[in-house]
Amino acid sequence: MITLRQLRYLQALSETEHFGRAAGRVGVTQPALSAQIRELEEQLGLDLVERLSSGARLTGFGKEVVERAASVLAEVRAIEGLSERYRGPLSGEMRLGIIPSVGPYLLPRLLPFMKDNLPELKLRLRETITETLMRELLADRLDCVIISLPTGEPRLEAAPLFNDPFYLAVAADSPLGRKQSADMAALEDVEMILLEEGHCLRDQILSFCRIPPDTEQLSVTNLTTIIELVETGGGVSLLPALFTSSNGLESRRVRLLPFAEPAPKRQIGLAWRASHPGAAQFRDLAAQIAGWHAGLSESPVSATG
Template sequence: MNLRDLEYLVALSEHRHFGRAAAACYVSQPTLSTQIKKLESDLGAPLIERGARGVLFTMAGEQVLARAKTVLAGTEEIRAIARYATDPRAGTLRLGVFPTLAPYLLPHVVPEIRRRLPDLRLLLVEERTAELTDMLHAGSVDAVVLATPVEDSFESLPLFREDFVLAVPSGHPLAATSGPVTTGALRGQDILLLAEGHCLREQALEVCSQVGAGERDGFRATSLETLRHMVAAGVGITLLPQLSVAPPVPQYDGIDLIPFADPAPYRDIALGWRRAGVHGGLMTELADILRTATQHGPRPLGE
């Protein structure tokens, strides 16, 4: 058994087809098939069920697969240690960001990361918070940008505080307000929210519970863009993070944006990474870039 055999097994799990897995590994299909059979022979147990409906993993195969992924992640960590020892700023960094922040933060910060860390190979991953946390534990990403609180098992640095703004349809009674509103203006309102699994949903629900607002029945959006379209269509009102309405994000016709008076509802954003991760030396510099690259709205934290 060798690492390459484990890579073949993982590729087979991802593609569920010998031909596609072989192509992904840049080997012929007979080579991959032979090595999988050799792995089964070495272990003395069948790992794969080969049938007309494609590839299925046996119970033993699923258990071996899980451990193979762990071994390969550890191997990549070893390689990263070696690269980092040579030049900490010239390796690969896999950075995860959650969906209600990634499209609005990254256009600000990626050019600055490239300018200040020109030899760093940055790989970006967009997933919900729970998935990013799992990926960080598993070694699939090296660092994550999350809304606080960050798990105690991770190292973290505060980045910035992002206020929420109120988005209402043009013509809504609240749109006639001449200035900022208090969160009390939400009392009795039904708020459009994201679906389960988005941290922004939980943050908005907390605001609603504090002021006596509720969730709009029968609607849960999968993205901020859907929320925006629904507000513009007059379906309801919602809370949006500052970066999602700041330039270069275009303004939507049919929506009025109303700031909240202090104390405004907000979310704090932090950078997290594994305590034993090999990129720890880069995190302070990366955090500084993430804090200062946004020019609109969010207040830097932890400077």
């Protein structure tokens, strides 16, 4: 008889294409996972996996089995979610995704709050770019995600958590560094440093600055590298307050210039599938996070560098 365990293991293998990584994802040893996959193959009478020296690849038959198994596992998750909801609000396991331009700067402060106030909630965290989070959320590999809104996806429900305004980061000894505030018009002739393609923050900044997406720009992998380049005069960038307030930039050779209203900002929110049985939990969680963030004492952001 085919078991849910076997289907879960096969799904993990399809996502990782490696027996060891798949075993780590589902929390078992590699031999245990391999044995279950082999048993499933024997039951079905066909190979599900092509075993390679560098990893594993599903056969055509294996891919079709995983595709059909996804709906079965999603329904099982829904049943498990129902039991968690009836046990009480915000309890049980929650698979939470978060974008890289938010995770490192929000989670160190948010997680202690959640541990103290939601002790029955067990989080499994996943940090990656928006496109991947959305795909995994719709495929039921995540329960909810913290991303920039709007989602643009009608199958999702979302609730705002907080607004995150942008500052213009410039070298303190540059001509722009002598200004007291930022002006979009002054950015037309300067080198803009952005995150690499795939990050929603990049797209937002291009939109704010009215820069065509296909314009060649200096691109890097993380916000810390952006600061290092700005500091040495390599260009300027827009940085979210969530990042600037978490990194002690006042001690570096960087000035953070506020924009005149209406200042550019992004809205950070929690999103989940509208059909998820835990939707009521996620609305409660969003309300609690929003209330917690609103109560934080504002960290002063230096414009003097």
